[in-house]
Amino acid sequence: MTAIKLRNLIVVCGDQLDHDSVALDGFDPARDAILMTEAAEEATYIWQSKRRIALFFAAMRHFRDAQRKVERTVLYNALDDEKAPGSLASGLKTTIAQYDPEQVIMVQPGDWRVRETLEDAAGKTGVPFSMLEDGHFFTTIHDFMGFADGRKRFIMEDFYRMMRKQTGLLMDDGQPAGGAWNYDKDNRKAFGKNGPGLIAPRAHYQPDPVTLDVLRLVEKRFADSPGTLENFGEPVTREDALHALDDFVANRLRDFGMHQDAMWDGSSTLNHSRISAALNLKLIGPREACDAAIAAYEEGAAPLNAVEGFVRQILGWREWVRGLYWTRMPDYADLNALGADRSIPDFFWTGNTDMACLRDMITRLLRTGYAHHIERLMGMGLYLMMIGTRPYDTHDWHMGLYLDAIDWVSLPNMLGMSQHADGGIVGTKPYCASGAYIDRMSNYCNGCRFDPKQSTGERACPFTTLYWDFLARHEERFSDNRRMALQVNNLRRKDVHELKIIRARAEKLRNI
Ligand SMILES: Cc1cc2nc3c(=O)[nH]c(=O)nc-3n(C[C@H](O)[C@H](O)[C@H](O)COP(=O)(O)OP(=O)(O)OC[C@H]3O[C@@H](n4cnc5c(N)ncnc54)[C@H](O)[C@@H]3O)c2cc1C
Numbered sequence: 001m002t003a004i005k006l007r008n009l010i011v012v013c014g015d016q017l018d019h020d021s022v023a024l025d026g027f028d029p030a031r032d033a034i035l036m037t038e039a040a041e042e043a044t045y046i047w048q049s050k051r052r053i054a055l056f057f058a059a060m061r062h063f064r065d066a067q068r069k070v071e072r073t074v075l076y077n078a079l080d081d082e083k084a085p086g087s088l089a090s091g092l093k094t095t096i097a098q099y100d101p102e103q104v105i106m107v108q109p110g111d112w113r114v115r116e117t118l119e120d121a122a123g124k125t126g127v128p129f130s131m132l133e134d135g136h137f138f139t140t141i142h143d144f145m146g147f148a149d150g151r152k153r154f155i156m157e158d159f160y161r162m163m164r165k166q167t168g169l170l171m172d173d174g175q176p177a178g179g180a181w182n183y184d185k186d187n188r189k190a191f192g193k194n195g196p197g198l199i200a201p202r203a204h205y206q207p208d209p210v211t212l213d214v215l216r217l218v219e220k221r222f223a224d225s226p227g228t229l230e231n232f233g234e235p236v237t238r239e240d241a242l243h244a245l246d247d248f249v250a251n252r253l254r255d256f257g258m259h260q261d262a263m264w265d266g267s268s269t270l271n272h273s274r275i276s277a278a279l280n281l282k283l284i285g286p287r288e289a290c291d292a293a294i295a296a297y298e299e300g301a302a303p304l305n306a307v308e309g310f311v312r313q314i315l316g317w318r319e320w321v322r323g324l325y326w327t328r329m330p331d332y333a334d335l336n337a338l339g340a341d342r343s344i345p346d347f348f349w350t351g352n353t354d355m356a357c358l359r360d361m362i363t364r365l366l367r368t369g370y371a372h373h374i375e376r377l378m379g380m381g382l383y384l385m386m387i388g389t390r391p392y393d394t395h396d397w398h399m400g401l402y403l404d405a406i407d408w409v410s411l412p413n414m415l416g417m418s419q420h421a422d423g424g425i426v427g428t429k430p431y432c433a434s435g436a437y438i439d440r441m442s443n444y445c446n447g448c449r450f451d452p453k454q455s456t457g458e459r460a461c462p463f464t465t466l467y468w469d470f471l472a473r474h475e476e477r478f479s480d481n482r483r484m485a486l487q488v489n490n491l492r493r494k495d496v497h498e499l500k501i502i503r504a505r506a507e508k509l510r511n512i
């Protein structure tokens, strides 16, 4: 085929569906083209759920159509094309050979592996390759490095306060709105005996013909992948994603803060926003999300504790973990501070366990691709940390099942925050707890064959047994951590004989 000369070939990956992308600035329909590839390699390099694969491909096809509507050329490699390239790299190389662009442009991808692969592929062709800073975020990696450089105290809270001052979000005359930087004292409550009551369900977006095609394709090509496509109703267009944000602000934001950490059997969304997947695909922006919540506060439709809590997650945590990822990779992925060496238990792929909490969380996750923060941290992640699962495996598992998992955000959260494998970079202490925490924050234990108060015997709650064993295994390390002092002192008060029985039982649980 005769080569057609292009000026810019703009590569857009599945998590870069930003209608406002800096890579599209100055796009000239006569000389530029966008390249998008549904690569089989991206759907199979880790074992991942049908739902996650379908979300990416459906959102990509809608982005392609939206770009074509505004007269932009999109060279689109669909998975079911006869000559579909198997990987992003081969898609890029073939397209460069065919169109001979003057340069290849893309926004920094969300995965170190993808960046390396594409840089390498373009490099081999000799075509100049520009990687642009992602304008989707509030901050740049360069700015984050400026914040981190030479800092003795390196914690999210300091970064968050700097971001509040820099952006002016929730600031009054240079002071935090309401007089405090955070309102956690009003948050983190359980639901109480009567449960969450009536909460407006999350909106469902009926798949259109484009999405239905993808669902059929995924069902056929990835029949053995985990999870299900039943009842697929994710927002896959910018319009639907904006609607999902509005729906949260109008119906659930008000009680977001107070019950942010609460869990309830059979309930996924509760008062959470469920916008993480849309944000991470870049269908909507973090500023749009914060602005919408702050507008609700200013109109008196949502209280400050809820709005500040929501803004902190996005302006603070989301930007912080991204900065950490790009400034610590690739070494970060290998960290294993607690020397964890076990495999993921099989039931994490099926939900087939007697533990009422994990059974519900994992089966819901397989059905929906979602679990909220505390279910991830103090449910599934906690269990994996306490049995000593290899940290990178926990990240792979998380990447495979969650719709919102992209390497830059899953890795610091899973390996750092949840598994404490970075030894205290993301969080200064491990999030470890016994079954008592789950009992306090949910209704799971009422319907469980185990008892959260017992650490030995037939009815001993695995979380409680594993908790004492975890502390004992790492006692020396944790005794240097002031924030762990209470837990270590409690361990030291335990009867030696009882601890021996607990540890023998824990060893069995760790080997399941
Ligand atoms: C072990 C573990 C793994 C996680 N992995 C991911 C992941 O792969 N992708 C992901 O987007 N979030 C991840 N998070 C953060 C958080 O759990 C999800 O963002 C949140 O549950 C998504 O649901 P939501 O949209 O209803 O969030 P809400 O509870 O409504 O919060 C609002 C938004 O804040 C942002 N946010 C909150 N906490 C974090 C955080 N720690 N890091 C980054 N963004 C945050 C998200 O964009 C989220 O949509 C992880 C947390 C833990 C504990």
Ligand code: SF4
Residues within 6 Å of the ligand: 355, 356, 357, 358, 435, 436, 438, 439, 444, 445, 446, 448, 449, 450, 451, 452, 461, 462, 463, 464
């Ligand atoms: S008793 Fe233990 S295993 Fe059962 S639901 Fe409670 S915390 Fe989970």
